[in-house]
Amino acid sequence: MAKDSSFDIVSQVDMQEMSNAVNQTEKEISQRYDFRGSIASIELEDKAIKIAAEDDYKLNAIIDILRARMAKRGLSLRSLELGKIEDAAKGSVRQMLTIKQGISKENAKKIIAAIKATKLKVNTQMQGEQVRVSGAKKDDLQAVIQTLKAGDFGIDLQFINMR
Structure with missing residues (x-):
């Protein structure tokens, strides 16, 4: 598994x-x-x-x-x-x-909505001022990152702790 x-x-x-x-x-x-x-x-x-x-x-x-x-x-x-x-x-x-530091609740909701719109099999979770994305396939996670890089959320996004 x-x-x-x-x-x-x-x-x-x-x-x-x-x-x-x-x-x-x-x-x-x-x-x-x-x-x-x-x-x-x-x-x-x-x-x-x-x-x-x-x-x-x-x-x-x-x-x-x-x-x-x-x-x-x-x-x-x-x-x-x-x-x-x-x-x-x-x-x-x-x-x-x-x-500006951290992701506000409004921006987190927009980010999560954009991820859900991709229809990829990933889970999202708000954790304070960051959003965690998890999924079984690394390719799905890479696709999420590409989608978010293409989008405009009015803030600068970084993708960390890839495991």
């Missing part, structure tokens, strides 16, 4: 890489001519990034630099959720970028 195979679907951000991207962005801001003598900062907090700048233009420039650094480090740009731009002291502006 063949043992069931399984894998987990997760949405995780490598926080060390995110920290490196933020540090590189900070370094570039400090060296760029157009930011000399202006209010401009970027700070990594627990599950968010705080950005402050003189005006909307500079704020967006910082976000663009951050996105470029994230892309170079293999971090998904989908893992950032931009908060609204708020007014800060001395006419400056600030914005919080939330780092």
Whole structure:
């Protein structure tokens, strides 16, 4: 009797890489001519990034630099959720970028529905912020992964613990 195979679907951000991207962005801001003598900062907090700048233009420039650094480090740009731009002291502006970790219940339901729609003989189970998929045939599991890679769930998905 063949043992069931399984894998987990997760949405995780490598926080060390995110920290490196933020540090590189900070370094570039400090060296760029157009930011000399202006209010401009970027700070990594627990599950968010705080950005402050003189005006909307500079704020967006910082976000663009951050996105470029994230892309170079293999971090998904989908893992950032931009908060609204708020007014800060001395006419400056600030914005919080939330780092999305885990799969929400709504997204988990969409993922499970997409898997069920394939009509493959696999079982799905929500486990906290991840989804476990198990089945007798490895080929079915591979097909599920291909289906999910082709779909768009608004978050970055990784497939781990394949056994």
